[in-house]
Amino acid sequence: MKIKYIDVHSHMSEKIFDKDRDKILKECEKMGIFVINCGGTKESNKDSLKLLKYKNVNINLGVYPIQTTEMSDKEFFDELKFIENNKDKIVGIGEVGLDFYWIQDDVKRQLEIERFKEIIWLANKLRLPLNVHTRAAEAETIAILSKMVHTPTILHSFGGKTKLGKLAAAEGFYISIPPNIIINKARQKLAKEIPIEYLLTETDAPYMGPTRDRNDPRNIPLVIEKIAEIKKMDVEEVRKQILKNAGDIFNLKI
Numbered sequence: 001m002k003i004k005y006i007d008v009h010s011h012m013s014e015k016i017f018d019k020d021r022d023k024i025l026k027e028c029e030k031m032g033i034f035v036i037n038c039g040g041t042k043e044s045n046k047d048s049l050k051l052l053k054y055k056n057v058n059i060n061l062g063v064y065p066i067q068t069t070e071m072s073d074k075e076f077f078d079e080l081k082f083i084e085n086n087k088d089k090i091v092g093i094g095e096v097g098l099d100f101y102w103i104q105d106d107v108k109r110q111l112e113i114e115r116f117k118e119i120i121w122l123a124n125k126l127r128l129p130l131n132v133h134t135r136a137a138e139a140e141t142i143a144i145l146s147k148m149v150h151t152p153t154i155l156h157s158f159g160g161k162t163k164l165g166k167l168a169a170a171e172g173f174y175i176s177i178p179p180n181i182i183i184n185k186a187r188q189k190l191a192k193e194i195p196i197e198y199l200l201t202e203t204d205a206p207y208m209g210p211t212r213d214r215n216d217p218r219n220i221p222l223v224i225e226k227i228a229e230i231k232k233m234d235v236e237e238v239r240k241q242i243l244k245n246a247g248d249i250f251n252l253k254i
């Protein structure tokens, strides 16, 4: 398969795709779209691994930030062990991160931070890139990562202020842009300001679509076109640079 596009963050293992997952992923293969599928719970991590049967899918395993606050020590560290045991099957660790939008209790936020740090240690140890969620916690997330992380890091669907996005790129972190850039003005501004060398494309499927409908990786070319329009760049140039960025992060043979 000749890879033309990359979706660095999707959840094609979710039940909402049970009826047509196979059709979608095969169409993606024809379109040259390579998909990184992210887990985030005990169940979705197992389901993600099943997608390895597709030639155009690679896997990230993780523990979703809200989840980390609901797990006992044993459950959390058992899941990290599961990730480590599968290290040869995966190309990154995610979805992980910090969410202060849904977690507002201070004690729980502290636990969320501690567990995020444990996950960063694991990524450093395994030398795997991080696929990070941050919501209403952008400054904290960037500060922690800047101090600790030694592997390539993606801030997925970054919804923070443009200033923070620029700070993240200056620290060497990548910002991935989902298809809702078509309708979201803040995200358009972000894509304009971040250098193309630090941009990626994703879908966060089934979320973050160009409309309210279910989103899937076949929408990636739309994101490339929109970024090219916003940055007044050639579509081909944007496509190639973003593919190169992803190839560097995940060691993909492109």
Ligand SMILES: [Zn+2]
Pocket: 009, 010, 011, 038, 095, 204
């Ligand atoms: Zn996600």
